[in-house]
Amino acid sequence: MSVTATARSAVDALVSALPAGVVVTDAVRVEKYRHDRFEDLAAGMPCAVVRAESTEQVQVALRWATEHRVPVVPRGAGTSLSGGATAVDGCLVLTLERMSGIRVDPDRRVAHVEPGALNISVKEAAAGHGLWYPPDPGSYRISTIGGNIATNAGGLCCVKYGVTADYVLGLDVVLADGRLLRLGGETMKDVAGLNLRQLFVGSEGTLGVVTGAVLRLVPQQGEVSTLVASFPDLVSAGTAVTRIGRTVRPAMLELMDRVSINAVEDHSPRGLDREAGALLIVQSDAPGRSRAEEIATVEALCEEAGATEVATTDDADEGLMFVDARRSAGDATEARGTLLAEDICVPVDRLPEVLAEISAIAVRHDLEIPVVAHAGDGNLHPGIVYPPGDAAARDRAWLAFDDLMALATTFGGTVTGEHGVGRTKTRGLAAQVGPDVLAVSHAIKATLDPLGLLNPGALLPRDPAEGS
Amino acid sequence: MSVTATARSAVDALVSALPAGVVVTDAVRVEKYRHDRFEDLAAGMPCAVVRAESTEQVQVALRWATEHRVPVVPRGAGTSLSGGATAVDGCLVLTLERMSGIRVDPDRRVAHVEPGALNISVKEAAAGHGLWYPPDPGSYRISTIGGNIATNAGGLCCVKYGVTADYVLGLDVVLADGRLLRLGGETMKDVAGLNLRQLFVGSEGTLGVVTGAVLRLVPQQGEVSTLVASFPDLVSAGTAVTRIGRTVRPAMLELMDRVSINAVEDHSPRGLDREAGALLIVQSDAPGRSRAEEIATVEALCEEAGATEVATTDDADEGLMFVDARRSAGDATEARGTLLAEDICVPVDRLPEVLAEISAIAVRHDLEIPVVAHAGDGNLHPGIVYPPGDAAARDRAWLAFDDLMALATTFGGTVTGEHGVGRTKTRGLAAQVGPDVLAVSHAIKATLDPLGLLNPGALLPRDPAEGS
Structure with missing residues (x-):
């Protein structure tokens, strides 16, 4: 499905279809949108970047992508640690960073938020009304709500207050074909129809592009x-x-x-x-x-x-x-070297055994693996460190990365508690969930994105048979 | 898709495929499984009832239903107020009431629960370990966890503690073709892959049959x-x-x-x-x-x-x-007459206006409509009452029912906050969510249940074009 070279005329059509400044094509500026925090050296080269200012512009971009069969990599602040926003060759990078509006309705205890708003900005806007938006991923000062929704981001306070999904009451989502779905809204409870809203939360931009959210707020923490x-x-x-x-x-x-x-x-x-x-x-x-x-x-x-x-x-x-x-x-x-960030989660009572196994993996591969953990949730962040430029150490680091994913699965856990699968953990996902869940996931993806244009290679293995 | 008469030989094949006593075919006993609390006079006549004792038996029943193109109405305690468990003609009723096991793991703060366990039994089992399962629908003494999951049931404490979905960490689901999906597990956080788990919660038995759940527990309420x-x-x-x-x-x-x-x-x-x-x-x-x-x-x-x-x-x-x-x-x-139970939910600050409108609707249709509300969530239960056997009053009651659904939508709310769409609110759902969301919902249903066998007529309008 990957398009390695999109005709110049197609890109020209996109430029014409959107206001001046929205489409970026010059190589120097495009370069800034190729990588996320995972810093994948194999990141692809986009054909263009759309810096969307509105839902309508997102619809235009996605209709264009569907017409020309161009893969689309949606992007917030690019803080993914698992390569979820890494460009693929010939793709359109669709960045939501300019859509950063926030409107708080204190009586309804909700915030209407555009995807490019920073998490910290939502917290600040809520605090202005004596209210609180709890989710606090480590990246809360630099990551966007759109990215938080795409990965169902967690954080430190979720041991008591839950994860991003628990605060998403409404979502506007643009599908690959340009249709806009408005899901949920301002009500605290809603069981009308299939819960598509929660299907899109955590879908890492593979099913649609979030262009707006209604977030639930609670009284300010004391x-x-x-x-x-x-x-x-x-x-x-x-x-x-x-x-x-x-x-x-x-x-x-x-x-x-x-x-x-x-x-x-x-x-x-x-x-x-x-x-x-x-x-x-x-x-x-x-x-x-x-x-x-x-x-x-x-x-x-x-x-x-x-x-x-x-x-x-x-x-x-x-x-x-x-x-x-x-x-x-x-x-x-x-600061100690090049980092491969891990994010496994296990049943809480397995923490001591899993931590001991992590130490053993570090010894086995001759690596340093410091661990911090959202321990109350059993969510561990082993950070695999190796000397920059040391190819042998890099290979050992990836072996340790795979060992850690296998460790999580062995202990009844998950390969990712909050960072998302991105492009680094698709193998681990396949091993964790097995062929039937993977097949159903691919079928749902194909239903919503039949051309496979949205964030290809992220979240799900490219080949439906992989891991089976 | 409805099958009005399933060949006797097909039913015989089902009886042979399952242990003695699991398949019920005699008319008197089948009669008990035709209705739920909505008491639909138009309930259909099942060809048989399977009282499943295990996941494997559910798989056998669903493979049989797929082979013979028999619609399946899954059922817990039959406490649906919106006709979600009402039999359709020729269907197989698949009751989970005999699968009622509960196992609490206090260190992991989870309960492994079969779908037929009563909500109150889960609360009691948790309390035995100093733990608490918060969701408390009005029916908590008589409704099953399977039904609670099927409707994403709410209750009185959800204003602080959330709804059923917030406590579902893992699900075993059997698809129409008999495949068993194991989704999530015992970890407090899990973002590995698409969130199929939450797609099944609240899907009212239209996508698959839940045969087991891992529920999150919290320390006992003080x-x-x-x-x-x-x-x-x-x-x-x-x-x-x-x-x-x-x-x-x-x-x-x-x-x-x-x-x-x-x-x-x-x-x-x-x-x-x-x-x-x-x-x-x-x-x-x-x-x-x-x-x-x-x-x-x-x-x-x-x-x-x-x-x-x-x-x-x-x-x-x-x-x-x-x-x-x-x-x-x-x-x-x-006790005042025949009841049509409503369950709309609106943004919390709209409560006074909506309550005034409900009074006006009662006057307009010459009906009594007492209202109780989970007010903190904006979730209202207007109970439309009319004299039993009064056909004219019954017609007025249904007009009021439709008016209440329209009222919810007008005020930015939802036609159902916690009861589910069932078979009484499909028109209201279509008006609320609009044709695109409905089309996507039907597409996902078709992906998971291509023959349309699971709980036909519930949750989604039978005709994909309805409401568009």
Whole structure:
């Protein structure tokens, strides 16, 4: 289905069909739209980039793509860690970054948001009305709502507040043939008809292009208290995670393993305990005095499980320091070399075993694999690091990447909890879900995008038989 | 696609293919499986009933149905209020009531549940481990998890805790051709591939038959406090609802209008204020002392909005009395005549206007329409009542039914918030979502069920062109 060279005349027709400045064709500017954060060296060369300003322009672009059989790679801020927005040869890159409007309706507790709006901008707009948009992927300052919807992005607060899908009440989606579907709307509940809305959430631009969303807002989060606990080993930390999850609902329950603690300390020292086997960072946003009770409960559970040191604070800034230390693990890991970001998720009680297996995989392939985790959800981010330019290490890194996906599947988990399959995990997906689910997924894709033009190679293996 | 007479030999083949007692063919016993709570007089006559005991038996039944082109109506406890489980002529009724196993894994905070398990049984099993399965449709004592999943059932607590879909981590689904899909699993987050799981939730048995689910559990709800506020009119009550929703997250926010208050008092007196324009019943489950603070906030907001009387209680039994009064409105309404149950949902701030319009519709058609509402979600249950056997009143009731669906659509709402489209609301669905969404829904249905055998006539209009 890939079109390696789209006739100049076809591109000229697209330029004519859209306002000046919307279609970008010069090589230098197109270059900026070839890669996402995965930085795939094999990224293809687009025939053009459409910087859409409206739903109508998206429809024009997709009708054009269908007419000329041009693959389309939709794109927000290009922060995908799994190659979900990597260009393919001859494609049209359709960027939604200019569609960034946000309108909050506080009485209805919703925000009408265009796909190019940044997550943080939605949070800020909501906060202006005393409301809150909870989803907070690590990229929340730089990623768009469209990308968040495309991947059903998670984050740190989803252990209590759920993922992006839980906040999507309405969606406008343009199909490959240019038809606009308006799904759901401003109601909190809606079971009228098939739940197409949730089918598009997390579909990584392979079924349609989201041009608008109605997002559910909730009252602003209150004050938070923070707890940091050091554990001698991963088993005791994992035990604490399981017990905490059975007992209370923390607003955050994060884990750093020893390798990630030391990566952070090497990169920008925070005074974390380099000797700890694991750290847990827990927040409570329970209201009033009950926050102190919840933190005390968590403290007792950590100590019971074998924590060697527990610190708590009600001070927001001090709490933020610990959360920032956790959030900085990504940068700290990237600073150590080239990064392959993993995102497996397993049943919560398997964390200790899975963390031990990750260490074994690191040893086996002679690599460094620091791990941070949204531990309360069993969602792990092992970051495979290798020296830039070291081809042998790069090969070992990819072997470790495959081993980690297999590990997740073996332990009843998933190859991706929140980053999306993108172009890096289609093999893992096939192994995880098996041939029947894959066949049905391909059939639904073919129903909505019969020419296979939308984000080809992402989410699903190109060949329906692959993995069967 | 409907098969009005299935050859005796085909039924004999089914009987032979399954263990003794699984296939029911005698007329008296089959009769019990023709209707659901909607009590459709036009319900069809099944050729047989399969009382499945296992996923494998469901597969056998569906392969048989595909081979012989027999429509299949899947069924849980038959509590549908919208005819979702009403038999069609010549169909096989596939009841899941005997598959009622429940296994709780407390460390993973999940329950593995067969579709015939009652909602209340899942709650009880979870409570045995200090855990909680929140969804609580009005039918929770008598409806099955399979039916709850088929309709994405809501309830009273979803204003804070979400709907059934929010708790479905994994699904086993048998397709019309007998293939078993295993979707999701025990992980809290999973974005691997298309979200087929959520496509099946709420699909009312039209895409496949759910034979197992992994449900997410949370720590047991703590103590609740209850507030009851009387308002002179619907506008002041609606204003309170909007303000409460912007400020706090109550665990319940229900409304009864004057007609429903009086229906309850007529049926089983509870000492409710018959003169009130509306009552709000609000619960807080905030932990510790903050519960009193949350109730005080709600009380102040009710008084600001014009409440004439506000009562609060921390006593669980006393609180339950008020909740029971609200829950009894269904029985009280049914006791007044034949009931057509409505289930529209609108943006929360439209409640006062919509309630006024409902009163106008009642007057216009000379009917009684008591209304209770999951007000915090904008989800209304107007209950259209008419004298049994009064054909003219019955006709007026159906006109009112259509008017209510049109009202929902006019106000940016949905024809069904939680009951499902079933067989009573397909016209309303078509008007609400429009021809493109309907066409795509039919296309997806055709992809998964190419012979159109699964629950024909439910959820989607039979004719793809209807409503366009």
